[in-house]
Amino acid sequence: MAITLLSETLINQIAAGEVIERPASAAKELIENALDAGATRIEIATAGGGKTLLRVVDNGCGMGPDDLALAVRRHCTSKLGGGLFDIRTLGFRGEALPSIGSVARLTIASRPAGSDHGAEIAVHGGVVQAVRPTPANHGTVVEVRDLFFATPARLKFMKTERAEAAAISEVVRRMAIAFPGVRFLLSGPDRTTLEFPATGDDRLARIAQVLGRDFRDNAIEIDAERDAVRLTGFAGVPTFNRGNSLHQYVFVNGRPVQDKLIFSALRGAYAETIPHGRYPVAVLSITIDPALVDVNVHPAKSDVRFRDPGLVRGLIVGAIRQALAVDGDRSSTLGARGLMDAFRPQGAAAAGFAATGFASAPRSPGGYGGQTAYGQAPSALWSADRSPYRPLETEGRGFGEAAQAAFGSFVPAARMAPESAGAEPTVPGTALPDHPLGAARAQLHENYIVAQTGDGLVIVDQHAAHERLVYENLRKGLSTKALPAQALLIPDIVDLAEDDCDRLMVHAEELSRLGLTIERFGPGAVAVRETPAMLGEIDAAGLIRQLADELAEWDTANGLAGRLEALAATMACHGSVRSGRRLRPEEMNALLRQMEATPGSGQCNHGRPTYIEIKLADIERLFGRS
Incomplete structure (x- = not known):
């Protein structure tokens, strides 16, 4: 031919x-x-x-x-x-x-x-x-x-x-x-x-135009540099997440890219803070010497290759985790907004309230709207002294048995027993401290702590919060000291490619600190002599092969550390304060103080929020006071 x-x-x-x-x-x-x-x-x-x-x-x-x-x-x-x-x-x-x-x-x-x-x-x-x-x-x-x-x-x-x-x-x-x-x-x-007006140098304002105001309220600024590679942008708090990765935007020298390395690093940065199947929201920009990145990988120019991918990955993971540790322990505004929406009238009820003018009428000096529920102005302001109906004062007023039966469940707040309110006794005499999570005031349903802050209130899930605290303590132990190892009676010999063996031996000291002791056993095999005691009986050969594959692709051996952290998360879940346990006021306040001092306490090990913050202005808006 x-x-x-x-x-x-x-x-x-x-x-x-x-x-x-x-x-x-x-x-x-x-x-x-x-x-x-x-x-x-x-x-x-x-x-x-x-x-x-x-x-x-x-x-x-x-x-x-x-x-x-x-x-x-x-x-x-x-x-x-x-x-x-x-x-x-x-x-x-x-x-x-x-x-x-x-x-x-x-x-x-x-x-x-x-x-x-x-x-x-x-x-x-x-x-x-x-x-x-x-x-x-x-x-x-x-x-x-x-x-x-x-x-x-x-x-x-x-x-x-x-x-x-x-x-x-x-x-x-x-x-x-x-x-x-x-x-x-x-x-x-x-x-x-679809219009996006120019915002000049205000990048967050442009991001808010694209991703919405919610991201601006829940974003953490990222600015880090390592070896002439700079990472800037904004990352959402862990509790502000989405069901897909479409809200992740990455740019390299101003060029939008779809790079697997960067997205993998983003997932690693949010590991153990976001539920499975959920994705963080982030806008990241990498500035690097053009000679250190290849943008000519594909005609579409959406893929890039870095000369030092480990440096870029480490910078992303380290910068985001550092930012989350400093400023990430706050509740997403979506949680409070959803809670407030649950209290608001919806559907036909909302329409009925609006039609009568009760919900939207301006407040009068006496505390009520200018119209009644029937749309007519009252003849005079309501007064408890002039009203013949005083359901909170039924004793000695001669209202009869019918009135007593109708209003008997309404008792003055001063006489209300804590048990009848379905809550723990309040904490009298406790001054409001100057702390982000405030002072504990009550415990609801033996699981939720209600704390008063300077400008609102906080509701804390005691089990989820304590689970996070225990997990962080275990993680700190994993990173600060060598883990106990369990010696194998007969070393496990794992056959591998010679290149894989070489890469494993380079990280042998790091693996030994995690409780995994390996030795070279000929040109194409390694001998496993000790395994982490925390993992119990494990498939040592499978673990070694998994680590070899990870080293070949990413030049990191985080798989073992990830398994140990997953085990620590399980231990924390079973070893934390359980739902249904009554806590004393000092225990509740101690838990709040530990949350304020612990990185990542805004969400549990499974990624769920540990607390929801409601501003006083939102509460007053519900009652028409603002």
């Missing part, structure tokens, strides 16, 4: 299969070009989920007629002045525009600053038309119509218009977070307008 040279159009269509996978890929490439051109305002319009129309308008530097002619040719770019070892732009391969033009109807109109008129070029299915003058504003307008009309087979694999439009929206969100100083506007007949 003879070898032939492929045509330029076919070459571009093959390249388009990698660069332009779907309309969202084309949108990403065009937005990157606009950002590289210095645009501060980018407008994106779509129709048919981007398959029928995709238009990107920017106010960047623009292009002249000569540049337009080169822009639609492969391997033509203005962004590789420093070579592949110093890439400081989002685009650099010179493949996006010719790839789009080979499978769609592409039109580019541009006018550089200082030019009197614009120029336009069109590429339809790989056929390049001549450059012609056209009226245009400063900047560039790129219009893509009938995407993949030249490769109909690709259209069969497209998703619905709604799904493709959602993918484009996600691309715009990621770009908006990465560039808070740029205004983004996404519009089209298949969606409502």
